[in-house]
Amino acid sequence: MKNEKLKIKSSGIIALATIILISAIILEIGLVTAFVVYTLNNINYGARLSSEALLAAQSGVDDALLRLSRNKSASLNYSFTVGTRTVTIILTSLLGAPITITSEGIALNKHRKLQAIFDIDPVTGIVRIVSQKELAF
Secondary structure, three states: OHHHHHHHHHHHHHHHHHHHHHHHHHHHHHHHHHHHHHHHHHHHHHHHHHHHHHHHHHHHHHHHHHHHHHOOOOOOOEEEEEOOEEEEEEEEOOOOOOEEEEEEEEEOOEEEEEEEEEEEOOOOOOEEEEEEEEEOO
């Protein structure tokens, strides 16, 4: 009789330990899954912000081209916003040399910078892009 009670108690202790162990494993799997989802979400969000900053910088180059087409002697050191993104334009021009525009797009903590070289035809006044490249930030 005493042996049977001891056997029942020890099987209950073993069952409790097994339940705790299985619960801990399930909890750990849940935490790891949540961490992986959180990390992947942050990576995707950062890539999206970087793309938005690049598109904002491209809109700055397009805006500078439009302003130069309208006014060949325009001073192009200005900033504007595209949606919630900020664009800064810096004009570098030497007499007789092509015009260099640097456009920086900012989306929260992501910065992308484009440099475009414009040439203005002295006869027709047509503004065209000679080259465009992304600069390291």
